[in-house]
Amino acid sequence: MSSGVEITRPEGAIPLAQKYSGLSEEEVKKRIIAYNPPADSRFPNQNQTKNCFQNYVDFQRCVRLRGEDYKPCQFFERNYKFLCPTGWIEKWDEQLENNTFPVKL
Amino acid sequence: MMSWCQLGFQDAGSYFMEEFIYFHDFTMMIILGVLSYVVVFLVLGLVSGWVDSGFVEGQLIEFMWTIFPALILIQIAFPSLLLLYLIEDFSKSFLVCKVVGHQWYWSYEIKTESSEILASVDCYMLPREGAFGMRLLLTDEFLMLPINVPVRILVTSDDVIHSWTLPSLGIKGDAVPGRLNQLNVTLSRKAMYYGQCSEICGANHSFMPVMLMGVTSPQFFMWLDRL
Numbered sequence A: 001m002s003s004g005v006e007i008t009r010p011e012g013a014i015p016l017a018q019k020y021s022g023l024s025e026e027e028v029k030k031r032i033i034a035y036n037p038p039a040d041s042r043f044p045n046q047n048q049t050k051n052c053f054q055n056y057v058d059f060q061r062c063v064r065l066r067g068e069d070y071k072p073c074q075f076f077e078r079n080y081k082f083l084c085p086t087g088w089i090e091k092w093d094e095q096l097e098n099n100t101f102p103v104k105l
Numbered sequence B: 001m002m003s004w005c006q007l008g009f010q011d012a013g014s015y016f017m018e019e020f021i022y023f024h025d026f027t028m029m030i031i032l033g034v035l036s037y038v039v040v041f042l043v044l045g046l047v048s049g050w051v052d053s054g055f056v057e058g059q060l061i062e063f064m065w066t067i068f069p070a071l072i073l074i075q076i077a078f079p080s081l082l083l084l085y086l087i088e089d090f091s092k093s094f095l096v097c098k099v100v101g102h103q104w105y106w107s108y109e110i111k112t113e114s115s116e117i118l119a120s121v122d123c124y125m126l127p128r129e130g131a132f133g134m135r136l137l138l139t140d141e142f143l144m145l146p147i148n149v150p151v152r153i154l155v156t157s158d159d160v161i162h163s164w165t166l167p168s169l170g171i172k173g174d175a176v177p178g179r180l181n182q183l184n185v186t187l188s189r190k191a192m193y194y195g196q197c198s199e200i201c202g203a204n205h206s207f208m209p210v211m212l213m214g215v216t217s218p219q220f221f222m223w224l225d226r227l
Helices: A025-032 A049-066 A073-083 A086-097 B015-047 B059-086 B217-225
Strands: A005-008 B095-102 B105-112 B117-123 B143-146 B150-157 B162-166 B171-175 B181-186 B192-196 B209-215
Touching: A049 A073, A049 A086, B015 B059, B015 B181, B095 B143, B095 B162, B095 B171, B143 B217, B150 B162, B150 B171, B162 B192, B162 B209, B171 B181, B209 B217
Parallel strands: B095 B150, B143 B209
Antiparallel strands: A005 B117, B095 B105, B105 B117, B150 B181, B162 B171, B192 B209
């Protein structure tokens, strides 16, 4: 693996090639090209900054209101993890820890 | 990629780019027709020596040379607006890829299956010695995307403004710090696609190319697994 590539996987995850070996291309496509944050009519245009940030804020508010184990909160978590660059997420997590996050949750 | 003395577009690598090329050819036909018409009458007017001193108005001809160009413009506007709205249809994407511009390299983040895998790739330009004659185009790592799959690309930057572009796919998006610009592309064939940074971003602006490979879906996921 080149030093320019980083892959993070949860523990125990089966490599995708093994998980989907023996399947045709169509079946692979059907099964794993799975998630795309759904189109949000509040953010119909090219600028998706608010879409990413809003999902992050909504997730934080959701877990504070309902707890970490509340499953519907995972919708917002999944959305922001797919939309937001890793650097932004790390920065906001750090701001939350330091109590300097710009939004009142 | 472009070849020496090439004047036209590169071969289209996406369905949108094919449509852009058709639209370009259609509009160019109209432009050349109008240009020829104008040049002929201009030259005739200059060399003929004909003068009509009594010609002060002509209602019919003025009507015709207003209406006719308007009709031509309407004919150009229809496919233009159709394409404009077609490329902005983001509802059908299957894969999300984040592109982050840095000084002076691109990095790509791909997440699959509910955050199961996050792949992050940094792509630095290969120096002249390692570029196999394709200087300023090759990178040490490159992005792979599956073909025939609508991909949603979100472009941003870590420092200054860059621009991520792939001319053969017909896409270009400014990488602006603090902003996420969305592009939509569906690759139509397995090939290597090249592009270069398109917004001045410092000393090495010319040395941060974009390299993308279109592969089948199983190959794409094998790449993610690095097998």
